Amino acid sequence: MYALYARQSVDNKESISIESQLDLCRQKALGHDCREYKDKGFSGKNTERPSFQEMMKDIRKGEIEAVVVYKLDRISRSVLDFSMILEELQKHNVDFISAMEAFDTTQPMGRAMIQISAVFAQFERETIQQRVTDAYYSRCKRQFYMGGRIPYGYKLEDYTIDGVKTSHYVENPDESEHVKLIYSLYADPQNSLGDIVRYLNEHGIKKRRGREWDTSRLSDILRNPVYVKADVDVYAFFSRSGTHINNSPQDFIGENGCYLYKGTKTSDNKRSHLEGKELVLAPHTGLVSSEIWLKCRIRCKNNRQSAQTCKGKNSWLTGKVKCGNCGYALTIAKSNTKMGRYFICSQKSATKGAGCHGTGGTIYATILEEYILCRIRERLHEFSSLKSGNAQKTNPKLNELKVQLANCEERIADLVKKIPKASDRTMKYINECLEQLDQEKCQLNEEILKLSDTPISDEFNVITKHAEQWETISFNDKQKVIDTLIDVIKIANGQITIDWKF
Template identity: 30%
Template sequence: MKSAIYIRVSTTMQIDKDSLPMQRTDLINYCKYALNIEDYEIFEDAGYSGKDTDRPAYQHMMDRIRQGEFSHLLVWKIDRISRNLLDFAGMYQELKKFNIIFVSKNEQFDTSTAMGEAMLNITLVFAELERKLTAERVLSTMVSRASKGLFNGGVVPMGYKLSDKGDFPSIEPSEAHAIQLIYDLYEKHQSTNTVMHELNRLGVKTRQGNDFSDRTLIKIIRNPFYKGTFRYNYRDGDNTYMKSEDEWILIEDNHEGIISVDQWERCNEIMNHNSRDTSRFRRGEIHLFSGLLRCSSCGRIMSAHLGPKRKDGTSPTKYRCHSRSLGIECHASPYVFVERRIAPVIFQSIADIAQGKKVITRQADDVLTYTIDGEKVNVTHGFIDGEREKYRKALARLNDLYLFSGMSEKDYLLKKASIEKKLQELKDIQIDKPKRIDDDFLKLASYYMINKEFMTKKKINYKKIIENVDKKVMREFLNTIIHEIKITDGQVESITYANGNVLMLR
């Protein structure tokens, strides 16, 4: 066993007195004689406040804890490690993740005992209460502002810009032309796919300089912001699902629109009609490798399509490089191949790894390009994780300042917009981040009830698996353990698993 001992004082006067030496001596003795731990290391932050976790020794200690170096974390009092309940709750959850026993000497919080665990859980309950109350207060303030037609920050739609004063977004002429073109082309061709091809041919790009996709065009055409309607509180905080319409805030003629109301409604009626016509074709389709296959030549996702019906009434899934759907040149083979051609190879590779016949190697962290203050630098996913967490905490502290410290509304909105812009940039970079899973993915196979086939059969029978395992279940399993499958000329080149390991097959 080894204990991390954390001590802190926040003022110079405390440093000059005997506060640090007293904490140090007291905790060393407690570690040796009460916990019976002779191996310990002291982390000391002198002159740092406990209002947040921006303390060098604390951060260094947590990094060491994440590396599995300690079994205990010992503090003199709970407020020495944090005066912020939210920060403490987050730290404690992380300690539990790494099986670290937390001990506060003076308050007798020892999570190795039932009473100590109970007391800490009570603390966490109040932390959760504080978090929810703060969220409710912030939401109430934002809804009140939105009801008055005031902008609450966030991502400004393409075609608009936010002034330095933090007022409601106004039209950005250089982008408004592209938005008007999108609506005109859609009304003419009545197909987002055709509009996408035309925009790519004309060299029209998104605000980020990327090619337009179907999804981006749909979001633009569906957004009432472009006809001058302000819509707020229609999605949840994580932007993952749409709320019921009675919770929305809709203010007509709130600002200057780029698109006329009549044209917006005509385009949306076309989209509604197209959705009704195509929904019957999409219903029930399950493509096992949709979103997993990537063209090794151009790097784009391989899109899934249904082939012609067979005599038995089923339609095979076919895949092709999405560059061809976008009208972009790709030097890979134009060959469109069916799912059954690659499924046996992938299933067999999973079985071979499960039975110890193949070795997979750890891939280094993906290197990403991230723009910092206008300069492009290469970073890893770990760096992006840290940056996102930093800005999330900054946003939480900003909300507290606005609600409780008399911060002006103007300063609040400007700072909030800046932080949310950074978070959106980081989110865009991390779209393709691999999921983290246990290295032993057989546990997952067991969970999905398909481990017997993978563990015992020398030759995997693809048809048997498909017949006996629901395709939805199999798709969930594949998406859980696999991050990416690279395809070269219709054949599997490599499989990158969700834990970062790579299996080369060519």
């Protein structure tokens, strides 16, 4: 049985009538029994048509061996829909024939056209996906609420941005105090996630719907920037972490929370990984000060790094040292020479030199450890000297200096991005600008330290004591000192760069 299908959306003189379409289909199906299906007054933008759906039911029952149409667009004007229909026809061994075109799956040319159609269908799928993604991130950058689970401590309220109705978070008093308590407890190094879970559950503080807390849920809250009153320090933290920030440093005034999105250049959806993610200032007010939030967030980050590096006992620098050329971690290797241990780029090792040429020389572990320890002692002495002076209690210039520092680092990053495409003449100017910006950055760092009113904490005193008695402290304590003081150590072409956390 052949199915003859005809569709006409509008009845006018310029469109071919359903009867004319069926006449042409009958000529193509000459010698076969036919069953006719007619949809009058229906558009080809989708497949929600009564006679078409009836025909598809008959196909699934096995009653149809071929479908004949006047033209391809009678079935659908969507390449995507048409491809899906063809897939179903092939699944039930049903041929497809177009009376006026070269679509006849009983012939080689028709089968070739089917393949071409599939290519266009794939192109349309990818185009639709890209349009959806672009629209999503366009709305993200404009601070629109993008759905999802409402964070604990907030509730949803109607809101308008640029004349467009959306929603935003407002504080939920019944939950926000619990969030502040969680952060204050975790800011104390003596309290672990397990300790906080036990405290909350024992005191009858429950999650939504009366459920008990667990460390995974606490970890999500402590990592989420939706709670922070974002200032320039928060901007600097995410900038150092490789996060793409959609707002300028001047916008980080210590009031708004932040949205953190997956980003278009990363497949990593874990909240603990920040490189390649998108950060946008949100229209709601944060709950936690930047100082406490950063203290907790850095502690979460250090816990993860310690977990990753606890297996390697070959050097207390493991996990902190990276290749300055490719960004991959440097790992410990051993030799039979007098120096014994040395660092090697993990990408160069994995690709046998094809992916990265390495750091430009042999990095012996013992020598690097001695150098880093020396720099740590110098840094602690410098910091202690600056702090022991007459610090001002409050200084409105401090935040201004931090904004200038963030702008300076942003300009340096922009110049570095231009290096691969720069000519020799352009490189001369880039180097001059980088040198000036580096001097400006050093000067700003020094002024910020002088104006900072943060007292020397007990933790700082412990670290200073550890640095003075380095040979007697444990391997784990050495790792904790490094995690507290240093973000990353980059080595490339004989140059060692230390990114300090203070």
